Every structure is written in C-alpha cells, then in structure tokens.
Amino acid sequence: MSGPEGERAEFLRDALAGLTAPEKSLPGKYLWDEAGSGLFDRICGHADYYPMREESALLPRAAADVAARLGPGATVIEFGSGASRKIRTLLDALPRPAAYVAIDISRDYLAAAVARLAPDYPDVEMLWSCADYTKPVRLPVTLEGRSVLGFYPGTSIGNFTPAEATAFLDRARATLGPSLFLVGVDATWDREALQGAYAGSDGLMAAFHLNLLGRLRRELDTDIDPGNFRHEVRLCPDPERVEAHLVARAAATYRLGDRPLTFAAGESIRTDTSHKYTPDAFRRLAAAGGWEAAGFWQDPLGRYTLHLLRA
Numbered sequence: 001m002s003g004p005e006g007e008r009a010e011f012l013r014d015a016l017a018g019l020t021a022p023e024k025s026l027p028g029k030y031l032w033d034e035a036g037s038g039l040f041d042r043i044c045g046h047a048d049y050y051p052m053r054e055e056s057a058l059l060p061r062a063a064a065d066v067a068a069r070l071g072p073g074a075t076v077i078e079f080g081s082g083a084s085r086k087i088r089t090l091l092d093a094l095p096r097p098a099a100y101v102a103i104d105i106s107r108d109y110l111a112a113a114v115a116r117l118a119p120d121y122p123d124v125e126m127l128w129s130c131a132d133y134t135k136p137v138r139l140p141v142t143l144e145g146r147s148v149l150g151f152y153p154g155t156s157i158g159n160f161t162p163a164e165a166t167a168f169l170d171r172a173r174a175t176l177g178p179s180l181f182l183v184g185v186d187a188t189w190d191r192e193a194l195q196g197a198y199a200g201s202d203g204l205m206a207a208f209h210l211n212l213l214g215r216l217r218r219e220l221d222t223d224i225d226p227g228n229f230r231h232e233v234r235l236c237p238d239p240e241r242v243e244a245h246l247v248a249r250a251a252a253t254y255r256l257g258d259r260p261l262t263f264a265a266g267e268s269i270r271t272d273t274s275h276k277y278t279p280d281a282f283r284r285l286a287a288a289g290g291w292e293a294a295g296f297w298q299d300p301l302g303r304y305t306l307h308l309l310r311a
Helices: 003-019 034-044 050-070 087-093 107-120 162-176 191-199 204-219 279-288
Strands: 074-079 099-104 125-130 147-152 180-186 229-236 241-248 252-256 259-263 268-275 292-298 304-310
Touching (some): 003 204, 050 191, 050 304, 087 107, 162 180, 180 279, 191 241, 204 229, 204 241, 204 268, 279 292, 279 304
Parallel strands (some): 099 125
16 A cells, blocks of 8 residues: 555554553654644744754855865755755755755655745756655665765754664665765753753744644544643653653543553653764764765854765
8 A cells, every 4th residue: 555545554553553552652753744844844943943053054064065075966865855945055055956856754845845945946956755764765866877965954863763873874875875965963962952952942842742643633543632741851861862752641541543542640652852972973873874974064062063974
C-alpha cells in the first residue's frame, strides 16, 4: 500500500506501538504535518530560539566557502527542507546552481514552499520529494556526473539517537554519492539556553508538541484529549540531550483504533529528543557514517556549529 492510505496505516502502526509500550512515545517525525511545520516556523523567529539566530549568522560565511569549492552547476539537495527559506542563502552564494531538490515529510507544506521559492530562481530546476528521510530516499533526479551539495540545516541531526544519526549519515552518503554535505549541529549544554529554546516561554513549543495529539485526532480513530496533557522539557545527561514530553494531568483511558490507551496521572509520552554534540563528538559521528571533515564554523559562544563533510 502506498500514497496517503499507506502513510496513514504506517502512522497508526507507529502510534499504537509507541502508545502501548511501557514507556510511551511517538516518533518525532509525526510532529511535521502542515500545522506543526507552521508552528515551528514561528518558533524559529522567537528570540529564545538561539539555533536559528546563530545559524543565520554562520550560514553566509559557510555558503561563500562552499561556493568556492563547488563551482558552477551544482545540484543542492536539502533534507527536512521545511519552508525552504535557509536554502536561499546557499542558492544566492553558489555560481549558477543547476537544481534544487527539497525533501520533507509534509506534502502540502513542501509543495507550497517550493512553489514560493521557484519564481525567484528561474534558472534553477526546482524539484521536491515528499519522503521520510529516516529511510532510504529515491531522488527525482539523477546525480551521476553532477556536482552535489547536501544540506541538513537546523538541529535535526540531534533528533536521532547517536546510532540512528550514524545510520542516517551513511544513508545520506549513499543518496548523495561523491559530494559535500553541510550539516547543522546544536553544540551547547548551557541549561538556561536550552530551557529557553526548548521550553518556549510564549507557549509556541508547547503548542507544537500538543499538535501531535491533535493530529492523532484528525487523522486516526482516537478520542485522546490534548487538554489532559501538558508540555514538559527534560534535560538528560549521558548522552546529553533534551527530551520533550507530554504529561497526563489526570488518569484516563482513551481509544486508538480498537485498542485502549491507559494513562496514569503524571505518565508521559516522549514526543522528541534533541542530542547535543561537541565539534569533536560530531566529527567522530560523521566519520562513523563514512564522511570526512572538510570545514567547520561555530558561533562565538560555542552554542551552534555548521560542519562541512566530504564523501
């Protein structure tokens, strides 16, 4: 089964597996429907969300260096493209880029983002692939004989466990072939900065995670009540990571399909994890995925890094 029905069936399987487990969780990839993507767009504009601010300052420097290495006619492939805003910095810096391929899991949001981008780059072939890049991705373009740049901005690499991140980097190398790969990494363990960024004092981050329960109600057969849950951020050591949880305010039993979902008061659903990597730790991770370090940029406070990798 493929298409929307196949995607719904997979969502139901994953939700049932996660919500009936002893420690309840939902895969973070399901945060990214159209509503969730729009909320995260607003989070990125918030003053407390330092990764976006630091990346915006570093990206023009990285783009100039990448452009000098790639030369004209490059094909740029962005994993988790979202609103396709950050890619403008790269497309503006590269000499006569040939093509841009946006990969994201939210079909409507992806198509609209590329449609907005295309008129500003009439000489760049605009392509998109609605795909779950936690699995192998089939691109809508042949890369043989092309100069290729992969782009994975933000802090999304941290949403994988270290083992999953290594596997993703290995899959990306297989997808991109001989290429450069620019990857954003959250590098800080400043607890105050992390609380501000991931707790979201204005309520946007809570709304982003609670939207996942709303998505369950909209797309699957469930009566789960988002109003019975509150958003909580947990800073966890070894390995250093931030976990997002939705915590039940009161004991309740809900239904998902034909299965009961029982919650005790205070029981939580883990909805996302963001691992933090020092520069050396990420270089080791990249090497395990088959990449070698080719460049590195870091903000003055050492909170955010861009790594350029070579395959």
